[in-house]
Amino acid sequence: MTERVIIIGAGIAGLCTALSLTGAGRQLTLLERDPPPPEGGLDAAFHDWRRGGVTHLRHSHAFLARLRGILKARHPRLLARLLDAGVRELPFDGVLSPQLKATYTPAPEDSDLTIITSRRTTLEWLIRDYVQALPDVEIIAGAMMRSLIIDEKTTPWSVRGVRYERDGAHEDIRGDIVVDASGRLGGARDQLIAAGAPIACESEPAGILYYTRHYRLHANQEEPRRGEHPPGNGDLGFLKFGVFPGDNGCFSITLAVPEVELEMRKAIVRPEIFQAVTQQLPGLIPWTDPERAEPVGKVYAMGDLKSIWWEFAPNGAPAVLNYFALGDAHVRTNPLYGRGCSFAAIAGEALRDCLDAHTDPAQRLIAYERALRAALRPFYDNMLQQDRSAIRRAEHALTPGHKSSLRGRILKSFVEDGVAIALRRDLALMRHAMRAFHMLDPPDAWLKQPANLLRVAGHWARGRRANAAFYPPKPGPERADLFAGLGLDAAADLRPAA
Numbered sequence: 001m002t003e004r005v006i007i008i009g010a011g012i013a014g015l016c017t018a019l020s021l022t023g024a025g026r027q028l029t030l031l032e033r034d035p036p037p038p039e040g041g042l043d044a045a046f047h048d049w050r051r052g053g054v055t056h057l058r059h060s061h062a063f064l065a066r067l068r069g070i071l072k073a074r075h076p077r078l079l080a081r082l083l084d085a086g087v088r089e090l091p092f093d094g095v096l097s098p099q100l101k102a103t104y105t106p107a108p109e110d111s112d113l114t115i116i117t118s119r120r121t122t123l124e125w126l127i128r129d130y131v132q133a134l135p136d137v138e139i140i141a142g143a144m145m146r147s148l149i150i151d152e153k154t155t156p157w158s159v160r161g162v163r164y165e166r167d168g169a170h171e172d173i174r175g176d177i178v179v180d181a182s183g184r185l186g187g188a189r190d191q192l193i194a195a196g197a198p199i200a201c202e203s204e205p206a207g208i209l210y211y212t213r214h215y216r217l218h219a220n221q222e223e224p225r226r227g228e229h230p231p232g233n234g235d236l237g238f239l240k241f242g243v244f245p246g247d248n249g250c251f252s253i254t255l256a257v258p259e260v261e262l263e264m265r266k267a268i269v270r271p272e273i274f275q276a277v278t279q280q281l282p283g284l285i286p287w288t289d290p291e292r293a294e295p296v297g298k299v300y301a302m303g304d305l306k307s308i309w310w311e312f313a314p315n316g317a318p319a320v321l322n323y324f325a326l327g328d329a330h331v332r333t334n335p336l337y338g339r340g341c342s343f344a345a346i347a348g349e350a351l352r353d354c355l356d357a358h359t360d361p362a363q364r365l366i367a368y369e370r371a372l373r374a375a376l377r378p379f380y381d382n383m384l385q386q387d388r389s390a391i392r393r394a395e396h397a398l399t400p401g402h403k404s405s406l407r408g409r410i411l412k413s414f415v416e417d418g419v420a421i422a423l424r425r426d427l428a429l430m431r432h433a434m435r436a437f438h439m440l441d442p443p444d445a446w447l448k449q450p451a452n453l454l455r456v457a458g459h460w461a462r463g464r465r466a467n468a469a470f471y472p473p474k475p476g477p478e479r480a481d482l483f484a485g486l487g488l489d490a491a492a493d494l495r496p497a498a
């Protein structure tokens with residue numbers, strides 16, 4: 001019997017679910033609250049696509065190598081179409097220090113470490129166009145899920161379908177499985193919780209706000225050449241920054257500001273301040289030079305960034321049957337790590353495996369939740385640890401006279417004078433670290449291998465003077481200098497020492 005799958009949301013997770021489930025004899029219907037993309041191609045999608053359901057649509061996005069690998073292995077025609085349309089591949093050698101790059105010879109497996117990047121509207125437009133042409137997929141646009149149809153006579157309850165609103169009328173659609181890919185804002189999970197389904201949740205703040213501005217290169221200009229300028233991404237503690245090369249002459253810049261930096265948070269949304277910040281950061285100066293590129297549109301700001309993990313079978317007991325959450329509806333992550341879309345794609349693959357392997361609804365959910373925990377949780381936990389330490393660092397920057405503990409100082413030195421230097425000197429270690437970054441290996445496994453740890457310790461032991469040539473250029477000014485350059489009050493958010 002053909003299974004009917006209803007997918008709530010045709011964002012990245014909904015589309016990834018369709019890519020994973022297609023071709024296995026199931027009938028897939030995606031309900032999407034927003035209208036389809038406007039006519040007029042990729043630029044029209046960027047400027048005019050109304051996407052009230054995805055408020056972060058116009059923030060910088062890149063797909064990690066793990067997601068690219070899934071596309072390459074399972075949907076090579078889609079990957080080819082992305083590249084034909086101008087989506088960029090950023091290869092491994094782009095992250096190498098000048099010293100490593102000078103002697104670098106590509107190994108075949110280095111192509112597994114390629115990122116893909118473009119305006120997110122471009123990625124989504126192209127993936128959607130591909131998905132809706134699949135013979136077993138239907139996308140119903142303008143269809144707002146209003147409620148799940150729940151059978152409360154079973155234990156646990158079973159989801160039987162979705163009630164949605166379209167053009168002012170309500171319709172019911174029934175299915176064997178409902179996939180909730182409605183992102184941060186969708187309400188299906190909340191309906192279940194309000195009705196008493198035992199769904200558990202953990203949440204922590206990401207500790208930052210995101211500010212993105214798009215730029216377009218002038219007709220006769222090219223992107224700054226890699227290696228000729230300081231890196232286009234960096235972390236000053238009180239500010240993180242990154243350039244995202246885009247498609248068709250576009251790129252975007254994202255500045256991430258700690259939540260505690262209230263003065264900067266207020267100011268940076270002003271286009272002239274955003275531009276002035278970029279012109280104080282050596283890695284961004286060549287990109288936003290008015291001779292090279294012009295800004296497009298406003299500064300997009302986004303707060304309330306959280307990491308959230310929902311548990312749909314707490315302690316192995318399914319909370320509800322025939323309902324599978326995927327993407328941000330299941331796990332939200334700090335955008336800085338660029339992992340959300342890869343998490344969604346991995347979950348789509350896991351869902352297919354579990355649906356294929358089991359017919360019993362409870363077994364399916366237990367297997368799915370277990371698979372996600374195994375595949376994603378190590379990265380999630382590693383991210384929480386890093387976020388907690390970044391939050392502390394940002395607070396310390398606002399505490400005059402703050403002194404780190406001895407342990408804190410040693411750890412800082414190990415990271416900055418050991419790990420960071422090793423990654424700029426030792427190609428094999430850099431390959432290991434990037435495999436972890438791209439979620440091809442567990443997050444810390446490379447550093448836990450005794451041989452690798454010894455090599456890092458060796459670089460650390462050489463000391464700062466011997467390693468001097470391997471330190472990266474300073475990514476930007478001190479906090480007080482940056483604020484002074486912007487005409488902002490650097491003392492406004494200072495707090496008394498504890």
Ligand SMILES: Cc1cc2nc3c(=O)[nH]c(=O)nc-3n(C[C@H](O)[C@H](O)[C@H](O)COP(=O)(O)OP(=O)(O)OC[C@H]3O[C@@H](n4cnc5c(N)ncnc54)[C@H](O)[C@@H]3O)c2cc1C
Binds near residue numbers: 014
């Ligand atoms: C600022 C920012 C930057 C990010 N950068 C990156 C990055 O560089 N790389 C990366 O991998 N990840 C990144 N992420 C994370 C990534 O964007 C998300 O993980 C991803 O969008 C999740 O996809 P989703 O489909 O679950 O949710 P969404 O993309 O939010 O899509 C949800 C879809 O469901 C629809 N919908 C919602 N409610 C309903 C309803 N009731 N009925 C019908 N349809 C509904 C919405 O319209 C939308 O189309 C970033 C996140 C943020 C916030």
